[in-house]
Amino acid sequence: MSAEDIGDAETVRRVFERMPIAMLAMEGPEHRIIAVNALARELSGRAHQVGGTVAEVFPAALTQQVLAILDRAYRTGVTQKALEWRLQLEHDDGSRPESYFDIVVTPHRDDSGAVVGLSQYSVEVSDRVREREAERQRAERAERRYARARDVVVAMQLELLPGGLPVLPRARAAAGYLPADADTAAGGDWFDALALSDGRLALVLGDVAGHGVAASATMGQLRAVVQDRLLDDGDITVALAAANRLAGRLPAARGATICVAVLDPADGTLEYCTAGHPPPLLVGAGGPSRYLPATGAPPLGGGDHFPLGADRLAVGDLLLLVSDGLIERPGREYAESLVELANVAEDTAGDRVLRDSGLTVAQRVCVQTIELLLRPTGHTDDVTMLAVQRVPPPSPLGLSLTASTAAIGRAHVAVGEWLRALGASDKDIAGIRHAVSELVTNCVQHAYRGGPPGRVRLSAELDTGGEVRVEVADDGSWHEHPPAVTGGLGLVLVEQMVHQFRLRRGHRGTTAEIRHRITTPARLLIAERIGPSPAGEPDLLLVLDQPAAPAPRVRLDGPITLATAGFLATELQRFTLNGTRSLTVDLTGVTLLASAGVVVFQHAVRRAADQDGDLVLYAPAGSPAQHVLTLSALPHTTTDPHTGA
Template sequence: MRGPDEDDDDGLRWPAGDARTVRQVFDAAPAAIVGLDGPNHTVVAANAAGRGLLGADPIGREIRDLVPEAVGQQLIGALDRPFATGVPELITEWRVQLGAGEGLAPDDVYIDGAVVPRRAPDGTVTGLVAVVRDVTSRVRDRRARRRSPRPSTDARDAVGVLQRQLLPPGLPVLPGLAIGGSYLLGRAESSAGGDWFDAVPLPDGRAALVVGDVAGHGVAASAAMGQLRAVLHDRLDHTGDIAGALAAAGRLAGRLPAARAATVCVAAVDPADGRLAYCTAGHPPPLLIPSGGRARYLPASGGGPLGTGSAFPLLDDRLAPGDQLLLYSDGIIERPGRDPAAGTVELAEAATAVAAGRALREDWLAAVDRLTAQTLELLVRATGHTDDIALLAAQLTDPPSPLLLDMRADPAAIPAARKALDEWLYDLGARTEDVAFLRHGVGELVTNAVEHAYGSPPGNVRLRAAPTSRGTVEVEVSDRGRWLEHRHDTDRGRGLAMASDFVDELGVETAPSGTTATVRHRLLRPARLLTSPDFTPPEAPPDSPGLLLILDQPSPGAPRIRVDGPVDSATAAQLREELQLRTRGGTRPLTVDLTGVTHLASAGVAVLHEADTRTAALGHPLTLYAPAGSPAHHVLTTAALPHTTTDPG
């Protein structure tokens, strides 16, 4: 039996007489409770939940050894700060990933907690008590409720809409340079801010990265931000001259009170050799994170804020392959409870850890997206934030290989080309919207080559796609045949017209040796606009099944069917047959739910036009339902085919 105040085998000193009861209560606590000693945070006590968190035998070991992820995920800071200051630290819904094995996808766990200093009789902090509780279910339930469709009059929803309109719709996809951005709205409940970012492909093959900050919030600041961004974007796009673009923005700021003294950093990167030219017009300098090294801040160029009469000198540097460059607004530095010096150090440390893969594992994200999103999350969750925060990152990468397809010109080439193009574009990081536009436009061109280029036997159709330094993708579809018209082919002729509606530019060259159709389309990748540090991973790109499913749907009114999958030349006949059957040759009404249609080609449009005309002539109109934003909605709008975006019930 232990004597009074003897240690037990976990290193705790228990009161005489009731040690067993205290131990039972301590171990039964549902939260993890861990006692730590010294500046290195050596574990001296842990209840059952704490041992489950740290491992079966944590006593006498340092937290850094027990939880290697703690450093990269900024958990050590939550222990270092209260040990140094004596001020307790609260943790609210921090996302952590602990103990993931090699090659295993880690699980996200959300924790609440408190870290309380333990003091010696003279008041000196000698250790800590950490209490941690798993609140993953609570966080996920709340997020599920947020994702549920609901009407909203929340002022912050309106602010988010406004900010999306003022910021660029996306970031360019460029060969050899990956660009990613995240924007976190400030805490002001009903005011958009004046921070912004932009990325502009330059005429000489370089790309300009821009992050700026207009003081204040509200309509005036947002309007000034929008005007400055437009001027800078236009001048950079037209001339590629950084100093000249800043001078033009400076003249505008001098005439516009709300824009005066706005700060901006512009950095032009050459993907070919990593050369970097930049100007910090009153703005914090860029952060360069070498591949496998520690981040370093570049020297400020000495330029003053816009509208103050300052010159805009440039400085030079260079990025090596794999290096990342981070531009940011000062909201990430000047967070509550942090002076600028501490905030600057924390930003460099967090960015280094994220770039090295020592923070949160999110392998589905590009490195530049991890850098901007995780750096925001790790820093803001510890302190909160008051101002808007803009982060923009670029990384030198290997240029992507072009997509090259050489296929037999038969119907199987159409879905094969569509699938290969989808996968290639998603690998580039393109927005789902751009993928859908190109899928439809290029699909029409491949269909034309299959159906009109050759007689029997068929020849080949070739597809080549590559991104350009101006932020567009160029796709060529070519054949070596001659145009053949089909008798009684009343459903065709819409292909080229539809293709031109889906893409920015379409050119067709015909010659005795064949036809080449060239598509050019601006390609963007998404940037993140966040309204809280409640970050979630993007959805995986949707699959594009080749099977067309047509199913009955219960309906109290007219008969109703749902169509899922691609409606193209390979499946249009199936849809035509079903529509004739369900409408009994046009003699009864029918509702067609096109929500699940992944691809609606000209052949499918022709079938729907035909069915709509037939049923309307007999007094039993066809009701087509395509939700706003769906592939079918865009195609039907382009084709001027009447439809509803409201579910008819």
């Protein structure tokens, strides 16, 4: 080789090393890495890659579908592209950062034209994806704020599908729904999970042909009939017979497919029927997945015989009901798609794909399985998945706290963590935590007046019907107080926040009991956020001055409880110059507004009015503060006074 050739090779090496895109060269069908540039090493977090295969260096490439597109490029000789794929690659330091990439895989050929290797070019596009997601979230908040009229088809779909699924002590349910057309979000798929009176759980997944208003209306009628019959006694054949009669009178319902399953979480016994519908998939806790045998029932309107199948779920087993939109994907044979679904469901159930999601197993399988399967193929029909996992019953919550202001924050956090572990919805968590905070505050303020601090006992449990029962008890004395002293709001707010509230008073103390049926959210996947919601909230209230605002304004972030109400009162006096200066208070970041905080605002509003000032409380529609201010009849605005938004 001449000096000139060596110089040219060195130039090529330097250019390759400094390229502003991540580049990887591979040879052979096992994709052995032969060259990697600096940016690829940096993004992958792996310093030593050359010589190993992609599967050896990046085990996650197998479960996250990257190896599949490499295999396809090598096998077909056609360039493959993957846009905005969410990946987690394990770095040398053990971390697993999550990023989005655009990936292009190009085949290399020898002189005879045979494929002998591949080149992979990757560009990280995380900022682009997250900015678009942030923009989507801003649009959603604007939609709620302005309460704009939705398209009638979207409104029907959101109304007809359940907003939440029951949470039972021995069963965790979840659902994921992805419409065929993100602009209309309406089709004929539906799902239901119903807590029956005997402790069993009924699962329904159905599919009416077509999209639009007609399909949604038909789906709504079928769902109502099946739900009504199942809630009577859980008899699958009775429910399907009723739906079949409706299909005989309603032409649009003929040919609808449906799968109904009834699980007894106590012993795992399962009955099911597949009326023209794909069979359920059982993902074993310690073994391979398997499809349950189809029962042979026809679609609705095609016959009146609905035979049942039976099986049993062990603790940890997961049952999946899916619509055919997830199986009949573009470019996939039916049998191939069934195998792929089972494999991906096993990986997501085992948390071997996108880890640390903050979701329950059932939620994780619904979200990640749909995402991973649709990455390479897309979808042309609605995609729906309903999952239930049989789990050990949760331990009840029990705390004994000193009746001080610190107990309020501890109870607030403990109840939130316990409910979040059950998979409860944010709305249920907020309501129950608020009620508990008010009840503990009541004990702290009144139970032991005139004496040393006593104890506050907090207990919580989930019954077989999916209802949370919480007790807050003390050993002190009950005192009646005029509204002028306490604001008279605490117990009133408790009654508004939960389904049932009962107070038992006695010589040995007072016990407050609340009952609230909790649900776990069903997920419309076009609205998914990036990353899990926070695991907890700080017991810290921030009062932030906003000097860039056109008029005096502060923003509050954090919980307003008895523990922080005194600080808030002092800060409001300071910013309003004891009521003589007008002030706007932005409550967007308030995570909890207890009655103690409402009293502070009442006094501040009154003080400002006495001094010819004006205290404006801004709480966006749907925020925790807006809900409490409405219940308390405290004047406020849901429109930003300075932007009009």
